Amino acid sequence: MNFQAIEKKWQKRWEKAKVFEVKEGKGKKYYVLEMFPYPSSVGLHMGHAFNYTLADILARFKRMQGFNVLYPIGYDSLGLPAENAAVKAKQHPKKYTEKAINNFIKQQKELGLSYDWSRLLMSHDPNYFKWDQWIFLKMFEKGLAYRKKAPVNWCPKCNTVLANEQVIQGKCWRHEKTDVELKHLEQWFFRTTKYAKELYEGIDKLKWPEDIKIMQKNWIGKSFGIEIDFEINGKKWPIFTTRPDTIYGVTFMVISAQHLKLMELVTERQKKNVEKFLKKVRSTSEKDQEVEKEGVFTGSYAINPINGEKIPVWVGNFVLVDYGSGMVMAVPGHDQRDFEFAKKYKIEIREVVKGGNIRKEAFIDIGTLVNSDKFNGMNSKKAIGEISKYLEKKKLGKRTVNYKLRDWLISRQRYWGTPIPIIYCDKCGIVPDKNLPVKLPEKVRFGKGNPLENAKEWINVKCPKCKGKARRETDTMDTFVNSSWYFLRYCDPKNNKEIFNKKKVKYWMPIDFYTGGREHATGHLIYFRFYTKFFRDLGLVNIDEPVVKLFNQGMLHGADGKVMSKSRGNVVLPEEVSKTYGIDTARLFLVSLASPDKDIEWSKTGIEGSSRFIKKVYDCFDKIKPKKDDKRIESKLNNAIKEITEDLENIRYNLAVIKLRTLFDSFGKEVSKKTLESFLKLLCPFCPHIAEELWHKVGNKSFISKEKWPSVDEKKIDKKFEQQEQAVEKLKQDINNVKRILNIAKPKVYVYVLPKELEFLRDSKNELLVSCGAESIEIFAVNDKKKFDPENKSKKAKLGKPAIYLT
RNA sequence: GCGGGAGUGCUGGAGCGGUCAAACAGGCAGGACUUAAGAUCCUGUGGGUUAGUCCCUACGCAGGUUCGAAUCCUGUCUCCCGCACCA
Numbered sequence: 001m002n003f004q005a006i007e008k009k010w011q012k013r014w015e016k017a018k019v020f021e022v023k024e025g026k027g028k029k030y031y032v033l034e035m036f037p038y039p040s041s042v043g044l045h046m047g048h049a050f051n052y053t054l055a056d057i058l059a060r061f062k063r064m065q066g067f068n069v070l071y072p073i074g075y076d077s078l079g080l081p082a083e084n085a086a087v088k089a090k091q092h093p094k095k096y097t098e099k100a101i102n103n104f105i106k107q108q109k110e111l112g113l114s115y116d117w118s119r120l121l122m123s124h125d126p127n128y129f130k131w132d133q134w135i136f137l138k139m140f141e142k143g144l145a146y147r148k149k150a151p152v153n154w155c156p157k158c159n160t161v162l163a164n165e166q167v168i169q170g171k172c173w174r175h176e177k178t179d180v181e182l183k184h185l186e187q188w189f190f191r192t193t194k195y196a197k198e199l200y201e202g203i204d205k206l207k208w209p210e211d212i213k214i215m216q217k218n219w220i221g222k223s224f225g226i227e228i229d230f231e232i233n234g235k236k237w238p239i240f241t242t243r244p245d246t247i248y249g250v251t252f253m254v255i256s257a258q259h260l261k262l263m264e265l266v267t268e269r270q271k272k273n274v275e276k277f278l279k280k281v282r283s284t285s286e287k288d289q290e291v292e293k294e295g296v297f298t299g300s301y302a303i304n305p306i307n308g309e310k311i312p313v314w315v316g317n318f319v320l321v322d323y324g325s326g327m328v329m330a331v332p333g334h335d336q337r338d339f340e341f342a343k344k345y346k347i348e349i350r351e352v353v354k355g356g357n358i359r360k361e362a363f364i365d366i367g368t369l370v371n372s373d374k375f376n377g378m379n380s381k382k383a384i385g386e387i388s389k390y391l392e393k394k395k396l397g398k399r400t401v402n403y404k405l406r407d408w409l410i411s412r413q414r415y416w417g418t419p420i421p422i423i424y425c426d427k428c429g430i431v432p433d434k435n436l437p438v439k440l441p442e443k444v445r446f447g448k449g450n451p452l453e454n455a456k457e458w459i460n461v462k463c464p465k466c467k468g469k470a471r472r473e474t475d476t477m478d479t480f481v482n483s484s485w486y487f488l489r490y491c492d493p494k495n496n497k498e499i500f501n502k503k504k505v506k507y508w509m510p511i512d513f514y515t516g517g518r519e520h521a522t523g524h525l526i527y528f529r530f531y532t533k534f535f536r537d538l539g540l541v542n543i544d545e546p547v548v549k550l551f552n553q554g555m556l557h558g559a560d561g562k563v564m565s566k567s568r569g570n571v572v573l574p575e576e577v578s579k580t581y582g583i584d585t586a587r588l589f590l591v592s593l594a595s596p597d598k599d600i601e602w603s604k605t606g607i608e609g610s611s612r613f614i615k616k617v618y619d620c621f622d623k624i625k626p627k628k629d630d631k632r633i634e635s636k637l638n639n640a641i642k643e644i645t646e647d648l649e650n651i652r653y654n655l656a657v658i659k660l661r662t663l664f665d666s667f668g669k670e671v672s673k674k675t676l677e678s679f680l681k682l683l684c685p686f687c688p689h690i691a692e693e694l695w696h697k698v699g700n701k702s703f704i705s706k707e708k709w710p711s712v713d714e715k716k717i718d719k720k721f722e723q724q725e726q727a728v729e730k731l732k733q734d735i736n737n738v739k740r741i742l743n744i745a746k747p748k749v750y751v752y753v754l755p756k757e758l759e760f761l762r763d764s765k766n767e768l769l770v771s772c773g774a775e776s777i778e779i780f781a782v783n784d785k786k787k788f789d790p791e792n793k794s795k796k797a798k799l800g801k802p803a804i805y806l807t
Numbered sequence: 808g809c810g811g812g813a814g815u816g817c818u819g820g821a822g823c824g825g826u827c828a829a830a831c832a833g834g835c836a837g838g839a840c841u842u843a844a845g846a847u848c849c850u851g852u853g854g855g856u857u858a859g860u861c862c863c864u865a866c867g868c869a870g871g872u873u874c875g876a877a878u879c880c881u882g883u884c885u886c887c888c889g890c891a892c893c894a
Binding site: 169218219239242323331403404608657735737773804 | 809810811812818819820821830831832833834838839847848849850851857858859860887888889890891892893894
């Protein structure tokens with residue numbers, strides 16, 4: 001059979017008849033979505049095919065179940081990789097990207113994915129990013145987009161700053177060998193921290209994989225504590241601590257070496273020392289493991305608010321600048337880091353919680369307070385509360401909750417991104433540019449730094465307010481901005497009056513099933529929740545969370561056992577597989593290997609198994625002449641429908657495939673047309689092209705993709721047939737066993753059964769003959785007087801266990 | 808260091824308190840069909856034993872809970888992943 005012709009044929013017909021295009025309003029909706037793909041110019045390999053197939057199967061299944069299924073596609077086409085690749089290929093990123101997209105579309109169509117192509121989105125389209133800019137201005141208006149000078153992560157390879165989420169173990173997310181540097185720059189931020197509490201608390205309600213939920217919790221990192229004001233040089237400096245019970249043990253303070261206001265604390269005498277130290281800190285890479293804790297005295301002293309004690313303030317390399325207030329109270333007796341620091345610089349280590357040996361190491365557990373004035377003898381746990389209360393009463397501190405989550409740095413010093421719609425005017429300052437879209441200038445020079453900085457005509461504009469001289473912001477937005485709301489635009493992709501129609505979004509949202517990789521746990525999957533909450537507060541959506549069910553698919557590994565990727569050189573291309581086996585076979589194989597959430601390995605021999613099955617199915621429809629069902633088939637079919645439906649519902653495709661195979665194997669020569677059709681429907685989500693082809697072959701004119709999913713008739717499921725089958729199976733084994741013991745190559749077999757079992761065993765006579773390699777088989781009822789039974793074996797027969805005699 | 812997940816046949820993997828551990832697929836071996844190969848079909852694939860029986864050994868290792876555990880608990884080893892000086 002010619003797979004490729006069949007595939008092409010149906011792909012064309014689907015497209016022509018707009019089979020997968022949907023409109024809102026017709027019945028119950030179901031929204032299936034894959035994470036916004038970045039259109040790499042390298043194209044798709046089998047790993048991608050695996051991802052898309054998983055969602056496509058569900059979309060097709062839900063569609064047949066009668067849901068109004070929204071299953072759209074688009075491309076996250078702005079971003080650094082495209083710009084870099086384009087520069088390398090000496091092509092404009094736009095041209096380069098669009099070529100890549102066209103290639104992607106072609107390949108995805110060849111996979112038989114049932115997208116509604118009419119909703120196609122591309123984030124580099126000004127009609128799309130116009131709304132990114134619109135959102136930015138809304139955020140600006142609400143104080144959620146702001147500009148500040150801050151210590152930021154800089155990747156020297158990318159030549160741009162990065163968000164915290166894009167720094168992995170001190171390295172750039174795109175360059176695993178490049179250390180991220182710290183710089184102080186004026187940058188644009190989104191105030192994600194405004195929703196920190198809600199983002200954190202909402203996690204529990206999500207039907208997401210547990211590990212993702214835990215990762216998000218750790219990332220947002222909630223901790224309860226108290227902010228205590230320490231007075232330094234007459235000014236109040238707040239610090240955050242979760243252990244106020246150890247406040248009597250504070251023997252010094254440490255401020256981060258990156259702190260913006262550090263120099264305010266440095267005295268004239270200490271200036272040289274501190275500057276020398278800062279130089280050293282900057283030259284050693286920030287996050288290398290096990291950096292020794294070091295610091296220098298600033299010359300200033302702080303007053304411990306609880307007892308008025310004067311304590312030295314140091315500057316140190318181990319204090320994070322962007323957590324809490326960038327300064328800590330050091331309790332060397334009860335914090336391991338402070339302990340190491342104090343040991344090194346011979347600062348007093350004071351015991352205030354009894355329980356450990358603070359000469360050897362810091363005692364960080366809870367215990368009983370000592371050397372703590374009126375709180376002596378109190379348990380740490382109680383003391384945390386009591387001391388907090390005391391400080392609050394005296395207006396020296398305030399209990400707070402602190403989050404690790406930081407505001408999202410969205411500025412990028414690159415060309416291929418959404419321009420930030422801001423104009424700087426000497427007179428009016430920061431002015432929003434409401435004349436959207438702010439497009440990218442086409443003619444720019446690539447190579448050195450941010451190309452936009454040299455686009456003079458584009459930069460120099462009139463101030464929208466005073467019409468005076470002004471200049472554009474040259475930073476563009478992080479690509480994760482574009483992917484934070486695309487799922488809403490799919491609901492109304494062509495709207496040019498507003499970002500989207502509220503009613504349409506209300507109908508389609510939330511996303512019912514979202515697939516993608518685990519790597520987005522603390523990036524995209526937080527950003528898009530943040531956006532959703534912001535839109536809700538704007539009154540644009542009526543939901544709190546964008547996704548009901550998140551599914552993380554496993555990774556496809558190559559034959560070498562490593563994750564399939566172009567750079568590793570272990571890719572298998574869908575085109576190639578398609579040529580030999582057909583894409584339906586590949587789809588089937590990918591999901592039958594293992595549970596879809598697990599990593600799987602591509603194997604050449606493995607796909608043969610799926611191929612054999614597909615061929616068998618195809619051949620069967622070539623030959624079979626439908627007749628009537630017997631009760632056994634009816635039972636089998638209904639049971640299969642029931643179980644396959646459940647398995648699809650729970651994304652246990654591997655198990656569904658097994659049941660599909662078992663069902664097919666149970667077809668004898670007597671199968672009704674209706675049963676065959678039901679089988680095809682069950683097959684359709686996995687192998688849509690072949691299902692369509694055979695659907696027509698048996699005489700239908702409609703699209704099976706649009707047919708109704710078969711329903712279960714529970715009454716027809718009869719466990720009796722299963723038991724009978726098992727009995728036959730056992731009998732088979734028994735005969736073979738005896739045959740082997742007696743060492744007869746082609747025995748004559750005599751079977752003796754109880755009279756009521758005679759009928760179904762007779763039906764299995766041929767099957768037994770083949771599988772036992774017997775010369776002949778005769779089946780007698782035990783009470784048959786004419787039976788051949790020279791050794792009188794028939795009296796051994798029991799219910800469900802016939803007696804046998806071989807010769 | 809903290810957190811999460813996983814260890815089942817020759818392999819990928821099902822099973823996640825109980826009627827049978829290994830469904831399904833792949834591999835390998837034997838057989839049938841062929842002049843032959845391929846395709847296809849059948850059988851076997853821990854050990855012992857037997858005319859189809861039964862026994863033993865087996866779900867990383869060691870304990871425990873239970874009438875009963877691959878499945879629950881504790882400890883331990885190995886592997887994978889995430890976070891990592893968060894005060």
